[in-house]
Amino acid sequence: MHGHAVALGAGTVLNALSTGTGSAFAIDAETAATVELDDSDAVTGEIAGTVDADTRLIERCVELAVERYGGGDAPSGGSVRTESDVPMAAGLKSSSAAANATVLATADALDADPDRLEACRLGVEAARDVGVTVTGAFDDASASMLGGVTVTDNDADEMLARDEVSWDVLVWTPEERAYSADADVERCANVASMAELVADLALDGRYAEAMTVNGLAFSAALGFSPDPAIEAMPHVAGVSLSGTGPSVVAVGDSEGLDRVQVRWDERSGRTWRTTTRNDGARIQ
């Protein structure tokens, strides 16, 4: 029984670590998952291009999805392999993209075509089970699954708003990695009043301004330099540290982003261009 699906990476509008309310937007970077189900009594995971990466998230996603969509004589085991354009633990929602793609690929292997939000909640449950998240990251997971920009309550796994956006996007991804599970949650709690302001802006549809305020607050709270954002601000609609970092994302028009790219190209790491996506994850 074979299944295949693709889900999207995302950038941050509001980091949920402070208040539980979060917001993210899907970008044109994809993670693909291929699932084979059998009666081997165990699920094994593999992440293309890595040797010692943590495969527990995708293995747990297969287990939960088989339980949910498999019925009475469900297969007892299988394998899952992901291939991803989304850099791991760089703030661009690699975990949400991997979980969503794996849940949908498992459903595909079982000939199911689940409701996308329900499938997304299953990936969030898997992320909580294996401890790769602080709040469950329903904000990131819903943007990755549905496309567009979402605003969510991560304590209740509820959607507060969803919109379509069409921005060019510039991303700076330094070499370092920052696992969400290691983030300093207490420092994030200190900027709760700023996070509330960001949520108000986002719920008003002022996503790009919300992002910029978020970036200043959370780069300070999490100990990242605000310099890349300050350089970008005169030329873009919005710019923020993405998630718990280290990537920084800027959105706006192409000419403004060109000007910022010249500056960010001088930094170590990778500066790359993409766009927002409004179509979300798909079974293939």
Ligand SMILES: Nc1ncnc2c1ncn2[C@@H]1O[C@H](COP(=O)(O)OP(=O)(O)O)[C@@H](O)[C@H]1O
């Ligand atoms: N392509 C992938 N395949 C399987 N698991 C992945 C993949 N990418 C990320 N993960 C899981 O997500 C974890 C990183 O999550 P996190 O620190 O939240 O980073 P991000 O901000 O990129 O989501 C990894 O340790 C791994 O468990």
Ligand SMILES: O=C(O)C1=C[C@@H](OP(=O)(O)O)[C@@H](O)[C@H](O)C1
């Ligand atoms: O683990 C979590 O609960 C979260 C992690 C952060 O994202 P990253 O995983 O991109 O760092 C943050 O932006 C999100 O709102 C919630």
